[in-house]
Amino acid sequence: MTKIIVANWKMNPKSLKEARVIFKETYTLARGIKNAKIVVCPPFPYLFLSGNFKSKNVFLGAQNVAKDGEGSYTGEVSSNMLKNMSVNYVIVGHSERRFLGENDNIINKKIFNLLKNKITPILCVGENKRDHDGFYLSFVKEQLKNCLNEIPKAQIKNIIIAYEPVWAIGKGAVREATKEEFLEMKIFIKKVISDIYDANTAHSVSILYGGSVNPLNAESFVKGGEADGLLVGRDSLNSKKFGDILNVATQ
Numbered sequence: 001m002t003k004i005i006v007a008n009w010k011m012n013p014k015s016l017k018e019a020r021v022i023f024k025e026t027y028t029l030a031r032g033i034k035n036a037k038i039v040v041c042p043p044f045p046y047l048f049l050s051g052n053f054k055s056k057n058v059f060l061g062a063q064n065v066a067k068d069g070e071g072s073y074t075g076e077v078s079s080n081m082l083k084n085m086s087v088n089y090v091i092v093g094h095s096e097r098r099f100l101g102e103n104d105n106i107i108n109k110k111i112f113n114l115l116k117n118k119i120t121p122i123l124c125v126g127e128n129k130r131d132h133d134g135f136y137l138s139f140v141k142e143q144l145k146n147c148l149n150e151i152p153k154a155q156i157k158n159i160i161i162a163y164e165p166v167w168a169i170g171k172g173a174v175r176e177a178t179k180e181e182f183l184e185m186k187i188f189i190k191k192v193i194s195d196i197y198d199a200n201t202a203h204s205v206s207i208l209y210g211g212s213v214n215p216l217n218a219e220s221f222v223k224g225g226e227a228d229g230l231l232v233g234r235d236s237l238n239s240k241k242f243g244d245i246l247n248v249a250t251q
């Protein structure tokens, strides 16, 4: 099955020149990869660079979008503008944006706007910490219910969900997640979607894993954890590591 590998560059790299190099390297890597859709999500000022490259399996993504369709919103970028830049995917609900004040209600509005423009939302969910009483499950369930509120059933297959446990993300990660922890959550997310909609709808959704994905653990999430793909932060900026991740995750 085709895996979806998302490269989340976050607020990197520092210069246009470096961004051009990473784009080029990513497109070169993609040439050797079968069975994968690679979604590159650079910061807004670098989106245009993708126009210099061509590939059947690399797609352009953004890291944010306005919750409103159009109007006087200083500093915002609308889904329509992104569509015009050939953006086909947008990450929404990332924990780093939630820390900046983005809540489920705002994320829900962003998803509506993206779907209207036929852009695939990559909805990130994930608990801040693990507990022994299963509260992390109800936390993720709430996020899903709120973020998908009133999204029509027929649209759910056009949304990708990324499970990103906050405690496993970035340099400050407490520890890496395990494939068992991912698999449990994948099954749980499907159950929640099945309860809101139905089993077929739950079956149609791709569920990715994200949080400290690296060349050593990538395979375990995809094979043992049955992830439909990966959301890669730091290691998507390093072509050697990203190439290794692509290789092991798509074999």
Ligand code: PGA
Pocket (backbone or CB within 6 Å): 008, 164, 168, 169, 170, 171, 210, 211, 212, 213, 231, 232, 233, 234, 235
């Ligand atoms: P990381 O980031 O791979 O650097 O942990 C993942 C993410 O936050 O999307």
